[in-house]
Structure formats: structure tokens, C-alpha cells
Amino acid sequence: MKETRHKLFDVAVIGGGPAGMMAAGRAAERGFAVVLLEKNASLGKKLLITGGGRCNVTNNKEVRTMLGKYKGNDKFLFSTFAQFNTEDALNFFHSRGMATKEENEGRIFPASNKAVSVWNVLVEYIKKGDVQVRTEATVTDLAVTDKQFEVLLKDGSTVFAKSCIIATGGLS
Numbered sequence: 001m002k003e004t005r006h007k008l009f010d011v012a013v014i015g016g017g018p019a020g021m022m023a024a025g026r027a028a029e030r031g032f033a034v035v036l037l038e039k040n041a042s043l044g045k046k047l048l049i050t051g052g053g054r055c056n057v058t059n060n061k062e063v064r065t066m067l068g069k070y071k072g073n074d075k076f077l078f079s080t081f082a083q084f085n086t087e088d089a090l091n092f093f094h095s096r097g098m099a100t101k102e103e104n105e106g107r108i109f110p111a112s113n114k115a116v117s118v119w120n121v122l123v124e125y126i127k128k129g130d131v132q133v134r135t136e137a138t139v140t141d142l143a144v145t146d147k148q149f150e151v152l153l154k155d156g157s158t159v160f161a162k163s164c165i166i167a168t169g170g171l172s
């Protein structure tokens with residue numbers, strides 16, 4: 001029987017919101033071959049409406065104060081913030097040309113007052129990393145076989161990857 005060959009990505013990221021774009025961009029920056037799968041026709045649709053279209057991108061409060069707002073998940077989030085904190089987030093955006101401004105209660109917004117500024121930085125980040133983006137790619141199932149992930153899409157196709165990041169967000 002003829003053997004069918006398929007591309008094996010290092011990383012498949014499911015969900016093209018800010019978390020997925022950030023994860024995909026970072027993995028690509030580290031030299032991995034990445035595919036980003038998004039069910040909508042475009043990336044970061046929700047991101048564009050956040051903060052009334054301005055995107056409250058981060059907050060300048062002390063980490064423990066901020067985590068106190070996430071009752072029950074604060075311990076889990078503490079390690080996340082220890083690895084990538086507000087300063088890291090600001091450095092990420094500032095070094096890519098997005099100025100920010102601080103408003104009341106430490107809330108930080110793009111200086112442009114437009115969520116699309118955040119979107120532009122993230123889209124540029126994944127472009128620079130040569131992330132393969134597939135939109136209108138709804139993931140319906142995920143299987144692990146022989147140390148690889150088989151990501152099944154609604155259109156019947158399958159994406160193969162050595163690892164998989166699920167960043168499908170929450171319900172709004």
C-alpha cells in the first residue's frame with residue numbers, strides 16, 4: 001500500500017485569540033514549526049472588542065493584589081505571573097512599537113486608545129515567526145497516537161503535530 005506523507009508540525013495551537021497568538025509567536029520565536037488553528041474567519045475577533053474597543057491590556061497593581069481578584073485560581077496564576085509579569089508584558093508591547101498609558105486603578109491601555117494596536121503587534125509577531133495560520137479551521141477532536149497529536153478539523157482534514165496548545169478561551 002502506498003504510504004501517505006503528511007507535514008508534522010512541532011506545535012499546533014488551537015485558538016487564535018491573544019493567548020493563542022502569543023503562544024504561537026513565542027514557540028516560533030524559539031525555532032519551532034507552528035500552525036495556528038482558528039475557527040473564525042479572522043484572528044483575535046474578541047480582542048478587538050475588549051475594553052470597549054480600547055483593550056485594557058494589563059494592570060500595574062502589585063501581583064498579589066491583582067491575583068486576589070481571582071479567587072480559587074490565585075495559586076495557579078501565581079506561577080504564571082512569576083514567569084511573565086506586567087513588566088514583561090509592557091516590554092513585549094513597547095519593544096514592538098506600541099506605546100501604552102496608565103489610567104485609574106493601574107489599568108493600562110494602548111496610547112492609541114485602540115485595541116487594534118494590540119492586535120497589530122500580535123499579528124506581526126506570528127507573521128515574523130512564519131507561523132502557518134489557518135482560519136475557518138474549527139477543531140472538532142483531538143487524538144494522541146504514537147507520540148503525535150492528530151487535530152481533527154470540521155472540514156474533515158487532520159493536522160499533525162508533536163505537541164499541542166489549547167487556547168480556546170472562555171465563554172463570553
Ligand SMILES: Cc1cc2nc3c(=O)[nH]c(=O)nc-3n(C[C@H](O)[C@H](O)[C@H](O)COP(=O)(O)OP(=O)(O)OC[C@H]3O[C@@H](n4cnc5c(N)ncnc54)[C@H](O)[C@@H]3O)c2cc1C
Pocket residue numbers: 014015016017018019020037038039040043044045046047049050051052054055056057058137138139140167168169170172
Ligand atoms: C466585552 C468584553 C470586554 C473585555 N475586555 C477586556 C479587557 O479590556 N482586557 C482584558 O484583558 N480582557 C478583556 N476581556 C476578556 C478577554 O476577552 C479575554 O481576556 C481574552 O479574549 C482571552 O484571550 P484568549 O486568547 O484566552 O481567548 P479568546 O479571545 O476567547 O480566543 C479564543 C479563540 O479560540 C477560538 N476557538 C474556540 N474554539 C475553537 C475551536 N474548536 N477550534 C478553533 N478555534 C477555536 C475562538 O474563535 C477564539 O478566537 C473582555 C471580554 C469581553 C467579552
